[in-house]
Amino acid sequence: MSAASLSKLGLQDGDSRPTKGKSIRAAILLAAAKLATTKGLTGLSIGALAAEVGMSKSGLYAHFKSKQELELAIVETAATIFNDDVIEPAIVAEPGIVRLRALIDSFLAYLKSRHFPGGCFFAAVALELDTRPGPARDLVLQVLDRWLGLLRQCIIDAQVRGELDTDADVAQTVFEIEAMLLAANFLFVMTADLNQLTQARTGVENVLQRLVVNASPKNKSSARGSPN
């Protein structure tokens, strides 16, 4: 986790147990977000969470009025980390294909860091929350929509800048790129094999190669046949 996001959460690198004031709540939420990636939000017991942060259950309840409030605060914590560690470092890159590759690399580095034992927090809890309407689900959907929207905007910018074929189906391209990232998340967590991350990166390039304009004739013919 980046020093920036830990600091924003009121923590320092290496924090695993609460110390004082604001950071107690932050440490609880960080531990809870990590646990939720393997146990789900439904499966996250207050008892297990209290044990993880070295507090009593009643001590933990003092920080959150209800399980619903705790869940929303967990999702907010994960959203802050995702924004600071994945999106912010990449969004400064030049628009179009350079920013797209920066976002992909940033996401894969985030998986590789294994800060969350169950991989991407949002992929882990999204399906579970899908059947439970409420503010936690709404925020998860908002983070996913923003992410897919960023990928989409990169493709459109790349088309406008003449980097990608303007005939390319934007929604299809976003689907295929997101597919590589979801597979990286799932298969890397399952196997702990770094090759899964490399394969995802290669998969993204294979998608782009089909749509790149101004590739040399040799590349073009191997990637997508002769131009129409």
Next chain:
Amino acid sequence: MSAASLSKLGLQDGDSRPTKGKSIRAAILLAAAKLATTKGLTGLSIGALAAEVGMSKSGLYAHFKSKQELELAIVETAATIFNDDVIEPAIVAEPGIVRLRALIDSFLAYLKSRHFPGGCFFAAVALELDTRPGPARDLVLQVLDRWLGLLRQCIIDAQVRGELDTDADVAQTVFEIEAMLLAANFLFVMTADLNQLTQARTGVENVLQRLVVNASPKNKSSARGSPN
């Protein structure tokens, strides 16, 4: 769910509550497998399951000695359904690319049927079980390995039969195809939008088109252009 798999489980089409004998256990397990796709195995409470099948908690405990035994039986039930509904109808197809497409279509039809509210059972529970060694996790890994092995064998058979380029990286191709299926599962459950299934199917064809041998130049150009 197919009549064959329901019958093998001791149920008939439309069964949602236990009736008698062997089918009581089967109905409990089917309901539990469905619930597990949204709540996870950890989040599956005996109380919620008992309510779902219209039994008392003690009545339900009479069928299973422990939560661990229940979990393994749930995974076995899901494995039977996956085998009967996804693999068996497709495995009879001609080896190579025909069988590969049959497996893909079969999997997407299984998602479309929405028999499991949280999508593919194995995708739903795999990450959760990853941190909990035991027979349930082993069986989940076995089902996933078999599935990926089937896709791999189809690619190899397609190469031997001259349908796909023998230079194609088999592991990379399997990764990209599985990526489309994982994305279909995740995004279809999240959005209930059938376009996600169509995009996955198009994504698989885009992967294959890059590797198909003996396509005519005309086909090559139209198939490798934008996937409209």
